[in-house]
Amino acid sequence: MKAKLAIVGCGNPAQKWHLPTLHILAKHGELDFVALCDLNEPLAKQTGETYGVPWYTSIEEMLDKHPDIMAVDVVVGDPYHHVLGSAIAEHGKHVMVEKPMALTLPCCDMIIDACRRNNVHFEVAENYFRMPKQRMIIKLIKEGILGDIVRVYFMEPKRQDPFEPTVTHKGLGRPISGFGRTSGMCMDMGAHRLSQLRLYAQSEPVQIAGTVRKYRSDPKSIHEDWAHALIDFESGAVGIYETSRLGEAQKYCQITGTRGNILDNDYFGPEIPLRMLIGEEMQDIPVETVRRNIDGVDVLQRIIVHTDPKIVYENPFRDYPIDDWCVGHASEIMSLANTALNDEPPEYGLGGRKDVEMAMAIYESSLNNMTPIKLPIKDMTSYEQMLHEDYRKKFSRPIDQF
Numbered sequence: 006m007k008a009k010l011a012i013v014g015c016g017n018p019a020q021k022w023h024l025p026t027l028h029i030l031a032k033h034g035e036l037d038f039v040a041l042c043d044l045n046e047p048l049a050k051q052t053g054e055t056y057g058v059p060w061y062t063s064i065e066e067m068l069d070k071h072p073d074i075m076a077v078d079v080v081v082g083d084p085y086h087h088v089l090g091s092a093i094a095e096h097g098k099h100v101m102v103e104k105p106m107a108l109t110l111p112c113c114d115m116i117i118d119a120c121r122r123n124n125v126h127f128e129v130a131e132n133y134f135r136m137p138k139q140r141m142i143i144k145l146i147k148e149g150i151l152g153d154i155v156r157v158y159f160m161e162p163k164r165q166d167p168f169e170p171t172v173t174h175k176g177l178g179r180p181i182s183g184f185g186r187t188s189g190m191c192m193d194m195g196a197h198r199l200s201q202l203r204l205y206a207q208s209e210p211v212q213i214a215g216t217v218r219k220y221r222s223d224p225k226s227i228h229e230d231w232a233h234a235l236i237d238f239e240s241g242a243v244g245i246y247e248t249s250r251l252g253e254a255q256k257y258c259q260i261t262g263t264r265g266n267i268l269d270n271d272y273f274g275p276e277i278p279l280r281m282l283i284g285e286e287m288q289d290i291p292v293e294t295v296r297r298n299i300d301g302v303d304v305l306q307r308i309i310v311h312t313d314p315k316i317v318y319e320n321p322f323r324d325y326p327i328d329d330w331c332v333g334h335a336s337e338i339m340s341l342a343n344t345a346l347n348d349e350p351p352e353y354g355l356g357g358r359k360d361v362e363m364a365m366a367i368y369e370s371s372l373n374n375m376t377p378i379k380l381p382i383k384d385m386t387s388y389e390q391m392l393h394e395d396y397r398k399k400f401s402r403p404i405d406q407f
């Protein structure tokens with residue numbers, strides 16, 4: 006038996022990654038791709054015709070016509086994750102939402118509660134840690150190759166703009182969100198990076214201090230263009246996160262352990278720049294990748310790290326024309342399919358809520374002059390209250406009514 010999946014939202018990320026990956030997995034018999042839905046009728050129709058699946062403009066109609074759908078992959082903008090995630094769970098279907106899981110922790114909890122009430126599972130489409138290079142890095146950390154993790158850094162340039170010399174920076178202002186397709190930078194790429202920092206540290210954050218600033222005067226852009234956070238992990242490790250749209254682009258990821266180090270200035274590239282303490286000296290450790298061309302796609306077969314003994318990552322999708330990036334999506338889609346078929350918890354699930362919690366702590370700390378925020382967050386933060394008020398103004402209804 007195969008899991009029967011549908012997708013809601015056929016915009017940019019679905020066209021580039023989710024739909025082609027779903028299609029390849031279905032073609033190779035891993036799952037059934039049953040139907041798709043988008044509010045935009047021409048887009049739904051064209052996409053349905055491209056992939057040869059029935060298309061709809063309403064999820065109710067899609068789920069009504071296809072009661073065999075077991076799980077739904079939701080690829081719509083951030084402000085609608087809690088709305089569609091909860092609605093699909095209320096239909097008794099397992100659900101996966103794109104990252105960030107939802108706008109605030111109460112919104113995450115709406116999805117979680119709807120899933121609990123209806124005995125279904127939820128997954129979050131956090132794709133970065135599922136990509137081959139990241140799987141190998143996390144495997145090296147888990148196997149103790151770097152020793153105890155002491156510091157983890159992630160510095161993320163988004164699009165780089167010059168600083169405007171005349172603008173003095175502001176912190177978070179009102180309205181706090183424009184409720185566009187994606188949230189602020191700490192939630193957008195931040196969801197990925199905070200996830201990676203937590204997985205690199207292999208520990209839970211206990212306290213975060215952060216500052217979020219807006220330097221550019223563009224009135225269309227409400228969100229921050231720069232943010233910095235210091236994260237204390239339970240293990241004693243420290244995380245340093247910076248995201249920026251300003252200044253020169255600098256990609257910088259460093260994972261420092263007591264026995265080894267990964268310093269990666271090209272974290273989208275395939276290399277794993279690993280150094281380890283051998284005797285008294287830090288030495289470069291060769292990392293080999295084996296690749297094969299399948300239907301014109303350069304497909305990773307395995308990564309071999311030449312430690313003694315060797316450490317090997319085998320790509321579970323090595324026989325399919327799926328590139329390194331889409332292995333992340335294939336892996337999250339198969340997590341949802343497995344959940345639906347075997348009623349097992351998905352691979353990431355609550356991890357998606359933790360990433361939102363870390364971002365909420367950064368925003369809250371920034372609103373409170375960088376006061377460290379303790380985690381787990383127990384009460385609704387003032388940032389979340391402001392966001393919920395702004396949501397009510399924008400959509401003329403409370404955030405939990407849809």
Ligand SMILES: NC(=O)c1ccc[n+]([C@@H]2O[C@H](COP(=O)([O-])OP(=O)(O)OC[C@H]3O[C@@H](n4cnc5c(N)ncnc54)[C@H](O)[C@@H]3O)[C@@H](O)[C@H]2O)c1
Nearest residue numbers: 014015016017018042043044045080081082083103104186
């Ligand atoms: N994991 C990644 O690497 C990655 C990359 C890019 C975007 N994303 C995430 O993907 C999500 C979608 O991104 P986007 O907003 O830029 O995509 P988008 O705006 O290009 O597409 C969203 C689509 O959803 C449709 N839609 C909205 N509400 C709907 C509803 N109720 N029923 C049916 N269809 C509906 C819209 O018509 C649109 O076509 C965001 O949450 C974003 O953070 C993730």
